[in-house]
Amino acid sequence: xxxxxxxxxxxxxxxxxxxxxxxxxxxxxxxxxxxxxxxxxxxxxxxxxxxxxxxxxxxxxxxxxxxxxxxxxxxxxxxxxxxxxxxxxxxxxxxxxxxxxxxxxxxxxxxxxxxxxxxxxxxxxxxxxxxxxxxxxxxxxxxxxxxxxxxxxxxxxxxxxxxxxxxxxxxxxxxxxxxxxxxxxxxxxxxxxxxxxxxxxxxxxxxxxxxxxxxxxxxxxxxxxxxxxxxxxxxxxxxxxxxxxxxxxxxxxxxxxxxxxxxxxxxxxxxxxxxxxxxxxxxxxxxxxxxxxxxxxxxxxxxxxxxxxxxxxxxxxxxxxxxxxxxxxxxxxxxxxxxxxxxxxxxxxxxxxxxxxxxxxxxxxxxxxxxxxxxxxxxxxxxx
Numbered sequence: 001x002x003x004x005x006x007x008x009x010x011x012x013x014x015x016x017x018x019x020x021x022x023x024x025x026x027x028x029x030x031x032x033x034x035x036x037x038x039x040x041x042x043x044x045x046x047x048x049x050x051x052x053x054x055x056x057x058x059x060x061x062x063x064x065x066x067x068x069x070x071x072x073x074x075x076x077x078x079x080x081x082x083x084x085x086x087x088x089x090x091x092x093x094x095x096x097x098x099x100x101x102x103x104x105x106x107x108x109x110x111x112x113x114x115x116x117x118x119x120x121x122x123x124x125x126x127x128x129x130x131x132x133x134x135x136x137x138x139x140x141x142x143x144x145x146x147x148x149x150x151x152x153x154x155x156x157x158x159x160x161x162x163x164x165x166x167x168x169x170x171x172x173x174x175x176x177x178x179x180x181x182x183x184x185x186x187x188x189x190x191x192x193x194x195x196x197x198x199x200x201x202x203x204x205x206x207x208x209x210x211x212x213x214x215x216x217x218x219x220x221x222x223x224x225x226x227x228x229x230x231x232x233x234x235x236x237x238x239x240x241x242x243x244x245x246x247x248x249x250x251x252x253x254x255x256x257x258x259x260x261x262x263x264x265x266x267x268x269x270x271x272x273x274x275x276x277x278x279x280x281x282x283x284x285x286x287x288x289x290x291x292x293x294x295x296x297x298x299x300x301x302x303x304x305x306x307x308x309x310x311x312x313x314x315x316x317x318x319x320x321x322x323x324x325x326x327x328x329x330x331x332x333x334x335x336x337x338x339x340x341x342x343x344x345x346x347x348x349x350x351x352x353x354x355x356x357x358x359x360x361x362x363x364x365x366x367x368x369x370x371x372x373x374x375x376x377x378x379x380x381x382x383x384x
Contacts, residue, residue, distance in 0.1 A: 031315040033334065034294075036350070043327065043339055043349040048368065048380040049090030054081040056376030057359065061186050063278075065145060065360040066372050067108040069127060073363075073370055074106045074113050075378060082106065082115060082125060085378060087365065096130035098123050103141060104188075109148035112167055116142025122155050124170060136170040138163050144188030152212060154191040154198060158184070162191060162200055164215060174215035178202045183231040185254055185277055187239040194244045194263070201238025207251050209266060219266035224256025239277035240289070240320060245301070250287050252276040258289055260304060270304030279320015279361045281328070286342065288328050294318045296330060298345060308345040313338065320361035322369065325383065329369050331358035337371055337381065353379050 054077035057064060067074045072084040072093055080100050084093040100123065104116035112133060113125045120140050124133040144156040152173060153165045160180035164173040184203040191200040197218065198210040205224035210217055226234035235255055242251040244263060252258040254277045260269040274297065280289035286307055287299040294317060296310040317333035327348060328340045335357045339349035356375035363370050369381045 033315045033317075033332075034312055036336070037312050037347070039347045041349055042341075043383060045339060045349045045351055046382050046384075047351070048382050050377060050379045051085060051090035051092070052376060053083040053085055053092070053372075053378045054095075054376040055079055056356070056374050058374070061359070062103055062143075063145075063187055063360050064102070064105065064372070066363055066370055066378070067106045067113070068363060068365045068370070069108050069111075072127070073365075073378065074108055074127070075372055075376075076102050076106050076115050077376055078102055080117075082113065082130060084113075084127070084130065087368070087370070087380070090378070090380065094130040096125065096132075098125070098132075104143050104145050107146040107148050107153070107190075109153075110151075110167065112148065114146040114148055114153050114167075116144075116146055116155060118142075120157065122146065122153070122165065122170065124153070124167065134170040136165070143186065145190040147191045147193060149193045150196075150212065154193070154200075156188055156191060156200065158188070160202055160204070162198075162210075162215070164212075176208075176210055176215045176217070178204060178206060178208070180204055181226070181231070181234065183235060185235065185237040185239050187237070187277065189238050189241045192242050192244050199242050199244060199249055199263075201242050201251055201253075203235075203237040203239075205236035205238065205253050205256060207238065207242065207249070207261070207266070209249075209263075221261060221266040221268065223251055223259050224253040237277065240279045243280055243282045243287075245282040245284075248301075250280060250282055250301075252280055252289055254292065258287070258299065258304075260287070260301070272299060272304055272306070278318065281321050281323045283323055283342070288321045288323065288342075290318050290320055290330060294332070296321060296328070296340065296345065298342070310340060310345040310347075312347075317357075319358055322362045322364050324364045324367065324369055327383075329362050329364075331362055331371055333357040333359070335373065337362065337369070337379075351381060353377070 080098040100117040140157040140159040147154045161177040224236035259271045275292040298307040337351040
């Protein structure tokens with residue numbers, strides 16, 4: 001299973017067992033990507049600019065999604081290069097080396113850029129010029145993007161620990177930890193902050209609501225229960241970032257389900273069996289989610305019924321979806337950006353970003369879609 005060799009992190013004693021089974025795991029059972037279908041273009045899209053920003057992630061499975069502030073879009077590569085790019089024209093504002101192998105981020109808030117590393121380093125840079133503000137050690141590798149707000153940066157590490165750090169100097173404010181399985185996907189969902197609360201998912205399939213001030217637990221819900229005889233079958237990671245919309249939380253797990261929960265209590269409102277690790281997005285009407293087979297689904301946000309399903313991207317390893325206007329945009333491993341109608345899921349446009357492929361979910365800002373490729377190129381697309 002070639003896909004698993006790219007995505008799985010092996011921890012503790014289970015790594016010995018997996019290494020002893022190389023013949024099984026190295027067998028390439030990867031399905032053939034669905035050929036691209038022809039369709040009538042209904043949406044005019046334009047490449048605003050295309051820029052080389054860093055060296056990318058290569059063959060590593062790292063979802064290094066860009067971060068945006070009022071002026072710049074920030075990117076980071078696996079070798080430690082962090083770049084600020086002018087979001088209007090694609091010119092480089094600054095580029096620095098973090099002098100560490102990176103595996104998560106960036107995130108930005110209040111003039112600071114935060115990144116996380118393979119060796120458990122969390123680094124804060126000044127957004128104006130890239131100068132290091134602080135550099136601290138946390139418990140283990142950081143795979144989930146940091147989340148920063150209200151003077152706090154939240155960092156979730158591969159050992160299941162969530163740490164709140166002060167944005168000013170990086171000192172620890174509180175810790176919260178859950179026991180993670182021995183075998184997990186190589187990734188992690190970013191904590192979500194709503195008002196004074198934190199919503200965070202874990203690789204054991206649990207979703208928790210904490211108080212931002214001190215990390216105290218308000219509620220915890222089991223979104224998916226591990227099943228099966230083998231560790232791979234029992235993986236139920238929450239790798240797609242939970243989404244808070246109104247008074248609800250929407251969350252999806254690998255080999256589990258998508259669920260809508262009441263924000264105040266954690267009460268489950270509806271569920272649907274699905275496997276997802278890339279991402280979901282929500283508007284007032286629907287929840288859009290990419291599943292592990294690269295189907296794109298639209299669920300009614302209130303009832304959980306399926307409104308439509310786009311099946312013509314199967315095995316193309318699509319990113320999580322991002323919403324822009326009346327459309328959903330997803331990119332794929334072959335480097336295509338697909339524009340899809342929110343109404344019924346049909347294709348309306350397609351762009352080729354480059355031939356190296358895309359892993360990070362595209363991000364939107366002021367009606368512009370930004371796409372970061374695996375080889376470190378950043379493209380900006382507009383509509384109209």
